[in-house]
Amino acid sequence: MKTILSEQQLALTVKRLAHQILENNLSLTNTVVIGLQPRGVWLSDRIVKELTQMVDPSVIQYGKLDITFYRDDVRKSLHIATATDIPFSIENKKVVLIDDVLYTGRTIRAALDALLAFGRPSKVSLCVLVDRRFNRELPIQPDYSGKTIDTIISQKVKVNWKERDGSEEVILLDS
């Protein structure tokens, strides 16, 4: 086991990601933030919390997207869906998708498909906390990345959040 981000580093990284998103989408009026269920939402909740301290909270449009029904492995394994909640139109909006770990890229592929069921965004960008850059199976890259790491397939990245896991850190597990 190896720590990738300590509690303090994690807090700083979340702040940085929020700042970078704001840097590229100054007023946020034409931008929407969408966290991926279930794990990405823990990160997007934090990022949105940071954003509310920097801009008028009423302009932030924040949704949650579950991609279970868009997966490409229905026959291989059964996945249980969680709630999707996008209470606004994404037509012609700039969408920032947020997930915790970018690995094979298949989740993001499914998320892009799922997103189009809600309208046609003018631009979609991707924000992740951890980018496992050498494990991609699809040509998908993040626009905002908390930490880029080199891993092998047998390793596992685990993101812990205080409210859920008792501690707050990102760790790398060998198995």
Next chain:
Amino acid sequence: MKLSTKHLLGIKDLNREDIQLILSTAEQFKEVLQRPVKKVPSLRDITIVNLFYENSTRTRMSFELAERRLSADVLNFALSSSSSAKGETLLDTVNNILSMKVDMVVMRHSASGAPHFLAKHIPAAIVNAGDGINEHPTQALLDAFSMREKLGKLEGLKVAIIGDIMHSRVALSNMYLLRKMGAEVVVAGPPTLIPKYIGEALGVRVEYNLKKALQWCDVANVLRIQLERQNQPLFSSLREYNLAYGIKRKLLESLGKEIVIMHPGPINRGVELDSDVADGPYSIILNQVENGVAVRMAVLYLLANRES
């Protein structure tokens, strides 16, 4: 997490967790059906045949829409235009269809137990869309979904099932499901339409007085009088049935409380349900139909996966 069964033959075979999983998955599909694009690619490599050996409007269209919303390939079979008229057996028909690489079979049949028979003989997943006077599991699931949506829970809910209990597969599936989920059930109707030992067998209470049943309940699920399954007269006339057991607006207003009115359709207006009740403010009949698609999507989605 997954269902404990490979088929949906009846509510009888499901446990509490199965029912909860289907209802919570249906909630997610209900949200899918509110999106601008109401279709997901989940079952795009799954082929489903709808085998309807008995007439149906709602159930067949609801299943077909659910299948298409999941991107499955859909085959339809209707008795009137098929080779069954030439004497082909059920098993032959299904085996022929399966040799065309079909993954799931949705079946309605007038013989009780027909889908159970099929499940023993073929490898595909089978969904019972109503078999004779036995079960109609997806109807009970969508009824439960609608009750939970309207009243927030099933546990402790008081449900009266009213009418032709004897011939109703909807009633049987509803009784199994509601009892498993901790609801209280009263069956009400004329003594000739209520099986004698139903109370002991299914843990429900029998009530012959309509007003008493309505006064007790939170939800009244009103059933259609199934004349096509009654081969001897069980009450004197439809008019008399309506006078004794038909749900009327006046009767509902005299209760001093609001109850929810449900009906699985098709309605015999002026027999078991008067028009001003069916179209009135207490009725959630059209919500039931809407929810049917989401519930069937959930069932098909959860059964399509055949790993293990």
